[in-house]
Amino acid sequence: MRPAKDFFRPLAVGAPEPIREVPFPPSRMIHFFPAANEKMRSKVPAIAPTVDILLANLEDGVPADQKEAARAGLVEVAQTVDFGQTQFWTRVNSLDSPWALDDITAAVLECGEALDVIMIPKVEGPEDIHYVDRLLAQLEAKSGRTRPLLVHAILETARGVANVEEICAASPRMQGLSLGPADLAANRRMKTTRVGGGHPGYLVREDPPVGDDGETVIDATRATHQQDLWHYTIARMVDACVTHGILPFYGPFGDIKDTVACEDQFRNAYLLGCVGAWSLHPVQIDVAKKVFSPDPADVAHAQRVIEAMGDGTGALMLDGKMEDDASVKQCHVVVELAKRLSERDPELAATYGF
Numbered sequence: 001m002r003p004a005k006d007f008f009r010p011l012a013v014g015a016p017e018p019i020r021e022v023p024f025p026p027s028r029m030i031h032f033f034p035a036a037n038e039k040m041r042s043k044v045p046a047i048a049p050t051v052d053i054l055l056a057n058l059e060d061g062v063p064a065d066q067k068e069a070a071r072a073g074l075v076e077v078a079q080t081v082d083f084g085q086t087q088f089w090t091r092v093n094s095l096d097s098p099w100a101l102d103d104i105t106a107a108v109l110e111c112g113e114a115l116d117v118i119m120i121p122k123v124e125g126p127e128d129i130h131y132v133d134r135l136l137a138q139l140e141a142k143s144g145r146t147r148p149l150l151v152h153a154i155l156e157t158a159r160g161v162a163n164v165e166e167i168c169a170a171s172p173r174m175q176g177l178s179l180g181p182a183d184l185a186a187n188r189r190m191k192t193t194r195v196g197g198g199h200p201g202y203l204v205r206e207d208p209p210v211g212d213d214g215e216t217v218i219d220a221t222r223a224t225h226q227q228d229l230w231h232y233t234i235a236r237m238v239d240a241c242v243t244h245g246i247l248p249f250y251g252p253f254g255d256i257k258d259t260v261a262c263e264d265q266f267r268n269a270y271l272l273g274c275v276g277a278w279s280l281h282p283v284q285i286d287v288a289k290k291v292f293s294p295d296p297a298d299v300a301h302a303q304r305v306i307e308a309m310g311d312g313t314g315a316l317m318l319d320g321k322m323e324d325d326a327s328v329k330q331c332h333v334v335v336e337l338a339k340r341l342s343e344r345d346p347e348l349a350a351t352y353g354f
């Protein structure tokens, strides 16, 4: 652990000064495109203005024999596309792979200032972030980059989850975390075979009824309620991120056709404190936009509470419910997010009446 006085010092001579506060522009979806796929790359200029974050994926989902093509695709997109206010990220291959070093080198030396964030998969502990931190500083110094690249880590191993606080605290470059439910399930030996979402076998069942003889009747017809496999991990990730001033995201939802269940998964994450989720297909962009933009009815209610609460202290009754210092703080979270998103999206601003 670096002493506090050194925490914000550049890790290489000539590297840019580390940031002190993580920027929080609209971040409702991280839209993935496979950077090796020419057809998908050709869609990037049209998709860029419709998403908050666009990510060139070099890792899982890209076949081993297309890793070099994906890296070249990342560089081509970075050098040719005007991203406007959309953030541009890449996901490099994992640090134990034969491609990671070349991916990171190309990302810094050949993408210029276009790249905002590097997503590092399968982060297991702070040592992974320390390695990337120093390497990025050396490459930034070499390339003459004027602003530091930020780092986003995917939580997708049990050890990564166990070390989540140390990962968040490892560097001022840490921008955020994503939950990677598919790799995490495999690493934990969970017995699911899907990418995120629930499972019909993970449930609780009503108690058995009691018969006339006072004995319980064990039948299988009692109501069951499916439970959320990801509640614990998302909540743990959110607490770690908030503690360290970085941003939590839900990751992928693999059942592309089931936009209803995707919306449910995204909303669980939104309600628990995540700022966005991954979109893997164009249909998931609108799902994320809808879920991670506060509901206009919630914004209107929150504004009423803020208005009624005056200086924000004390307690009062509104529509039969008690409001006080703590509820008004929640209302401020909702209204601040709505305002922040509205600055970039006049259509959304109109739905809030701003």
Ligand code: 1VU
Pocket: 032, 033, 034, 039, 040, 043, 047, 057, 060, 061, 182, 183, 195, 252, 254, 256, 279, 280, 281, 282
């Ligand atoms: O109508 P067109 O033919 O012109 O376009 C197709 C398709 O090319 C396009 N499209 C996309 N465009 C931009 N970004 C995307 N991510 C994207 N996905 C599709 O949309 C039109 C309709 O597509 P489709 O419904 O026919 O779907 P496809 O069979 O073409 O593609 C489906 C997959 C899932 C293969 C594709 O969406 C994809 O590659 N998505 C990204 C997958 C990915 O990044 N996986 C890794 C992250 S998840 C992880 O690491 C853990 C599980």
Ligand code: MG
Pocket: 060, 121, 156, 180, 182, 183
């Ligand atoms: Mg993964």
